[in-house]
Amino acid sequence: MELAISIGAVVLAACGPDPDIIAWRAGLGASTERSPEAEAALFPTTIHEPPELTSITTSDGVPGTACATCHSIAGVTPESRATSADEVGGPHAGLRFAHGSNTCGACHASDDPTSLRLADGRALPMREAMTLCAQCHGPQYRDYQHGSHGGMRGHWDRSVGPRERNHCVDCHDPHAPRYPSFRPMPPPRDRVAPVVPRHEGAPRHE
Amino acid sequence: MSESQDFVSRRTMLKTAGATLGAAAFARALAPVAEVVEELGAEEFLQKHYREMTPAELEVVLRRIEADALENYGAEVHVRDVRPREGVQFGYALNLSVCIGCRRCADACHRENNHDRRTNQSYIRVLEMQQGSFDMEHGDATYDHAVPQPGKYYMPVQCQQCDNPPCVDVCPVEATWKERDGIVVVDYDWCIGCRYCEAACPYHARRFNWEAPEIPAEEVNPDQAYLSNRIRPQGVMEKCTFCLHRTREGRLPACLEACPTGARVFGNLLDPSSEIRWVLANKRVFVLKEELGTRPRFFYFFDE
Numbered sequence: 197m198e199l200a201i202s203i204g205a206v207v208l209a210a211c212g213p214d215p216d217i218i219a220w221r222a223g224l225g226a227s228t229e230r231s232p233e234a235e236a237a238l239f240p241t242t243i244h245e246p247p248e249l250t251s252i253t254t255s256d257g258v259p260g261t262a263c264a265t266c267h268s269i270a271g272v273t274p275e276s277r278a279t280s281a282d283e284v285g286g287p288h289a290g291l292r293f294a295h296g297s298n299t300c301g302a303c304h305a306s307d308d309p310t311s312l313r314l315a316d317g318r319a320l321p322m323r324e325a326m327t328l329c330a331q332c333h334g335p336q337y338r339d340y341q342h343g344s345h346g347g348m349r350g351h352w353d354r355s356v357g358p359r360e361r362n363h364c365v366d367c368h369d370p371h372a373p374r375y376p377s378f379r380p381m382p383p384p385r386d387r388v389a390p391v392v393p394r395h396e397g398a399p400r401h402e
Numbered sequence: 403m404s405e406s407q408d409f410v411s412r413r414t415m416l417k418t419a420g421a422t423l424g425a426a427a428f429a430r431a432l433a434p435v436a437e438v439v440e441e442l443g444a445e446e447f448l449q450k451h452y453r454e455m456t457p458a459e460l461e462v463v464l465r466r467i468e469a470d471a472l473e474n475y476g477a478e479v480h481v482r483d484v485r486p487r488e489g490v491q492f493g494y495a496l497n498l499s500v501c502i503g504c505r506r507c508a509d510a511c512h513r514e515n516n517h518d519r520r521t522n523q524s525y526i527r528v529l530e531m532q533q534g535s536f537d538m539e540h541g542d543a544t545y546d547h548a549v550p551q552p553g554k555y556y557m558p559v560q561c562q563q564c565d566n567p568p569c570v571d572v573c574p575v576e577a578t579w580k581e582r583d584g585i586v587v588v589d590y591d592w593c594i595g596c597r598y599c600e601a602a603c604p605y606h607a608r609r610f611n612w613e614a615p616e617i618p619a620e621e622v623n624p625d626q627a628y629l630s631n632r633i634r635p636q637g638v639m640e641k642c643t644f645c646l647h648r649t650r651e652g653r654l655p656a657c658l659e660a661c662p663t664g665a666r667v668f669g670n671l672l673d674p675s676s677e678i679r680w681v682l683a684n685k686r687v688f689v690l691k692e693e694l695g696t697r698p699r700f701f702y703f704f705d706e
Binding site for chain 2: 229230234335339340343344345347348351352355356357362377378380381382384385
């Protein structure tokens with residue numbers, strides 16, 4: 197009987213999934229948060245800082261112009277109720293604006309051009325823009341925090357090395373956040389036959 | 403007396419003739435092998451299976467592969483043997499809601515894994531799919547227009563690293579197997595190129611090297627491993643290895659780093675605090691062709 201059981205166990209082990217796999221399947225649904233101590237022992241995750249957060253390309257085409265270049269001059273104060281860049285004019289003229297029905301003042305602090313304005317009126321440094329985005333885009337922010345939204349580079353195992361992550365603004369222009377359409381990388385080519393443009397109804401390769 | 407002497411000498415003569423003929427037939431039968439040995443080099447011809455080589459034997463093989471790369475491609479490469487890590491089971495998930503079909507993953511794979519430049523090969527095939535349909539047979543992998551197209555979604559397909567891999571079952575020479583950390587690998591030097599695995603794979607994830615890949619010396623990725631991205635010879639099968647030369651050392655796979663939208667999530671399934679585990683626990687996850695019982699390690703999900 198004992199022999200039969202042990203043979204059964206061996207057969208099961210040989211046919212069934214790896215014990216490791218059973219372990220992780222059984223653990224699904226358990227808490228997935230890392231303790232703060234465990235987090236502190238790991239290599240850091242840094243968030244890339246796109247230049248758009250601290251500078252603009254002016255309408256006459258000068259990139260990397262710091263906001264303070266103009267806004268430190270007395271009398272140059274943003275108009276919070278403006279609904280388009282053209283209303284503001286100057287270096288912001290021609291800025292494409294397509295972000296729902298938001299006006300400039302929905303995100304920018306009218307009294308401080310280098311600060312953003314949270315929904316409750318508090319000022320937020322421009323560099324922390326992600327917190328502002330998260331006010332409205334909660335699910336995206338949640339997914340971002342769990343590594344399933346936004347590109348990254350570096351290590352999956354942060355006990356081995358660091359990781360760098362994209363900022364919202366790396367991909368989404370805050371003034372027109374919809375990801376633009378563009379040409380993809382070229383498709384694979386057939387190994388044998390020369391490439392012939394595919395027409396409707398023609399057989400597919402690869 | 404003289405009669406018996408005659409008899410003996412005739413017998414000797416017949417024996418000699420027989421032996422000569424036999425030797426000639428044997429040499430002729432062996433001729434194809436000699437040709438192969440000449441083509442491959444005796445060392446490579448006598449090389450053992452990856453899993454049967456001692457570390458010293460493997461060391462010799464790795465250096466020979468490096469020398470071959472220098473001779474055939476003019477590229478100085480470093481070929482390592484990277485083993486699975488304890489306590490690591492790899493898993494990959496892909497968010498179809500954010501994939502935009504830019505094919506940067508396929509392009510990164512192409513460069514990372516030393517694929518043939520002329521045919522633009524890659525282990526990843528991005529299918530342009532009709533929204534509302536899940537018919538992979540009508541997915542278009544050769545689209546060449548601006549993305550994303552209205553009414554379409556994009557589904558990159560690569561090796562699903564099945565826990566029950568049909569490609570491994572059909573290999574007649576055990577040149578392909580599943581490693582402890584879940585990655586299905588090929589010993590390119592043991593593969594006989596029969597392509598059974600290509601036919602058996604329900605995900606069209608295996609590729610055959612019809613020709614030795616063409617890669618300019620300066621484009622060869624010198625960071626190579628025996629079981630992953632070393633330049634494959636002509637006539638053998640190849641497949642995605644989750645970039646094991648990177649991932650077994652804790653780095654992210656090349657396709658993930660290239661993804662601009664963060665559609666790809668990679669990590670250790672045994673680590674409850676990993677991102678991949680969060681996705682499996684919190685997203686509506688599915689696998690491709692679940693009904694086949696292949697039990698993929700590659701998961702797909704949509705945002706709600």
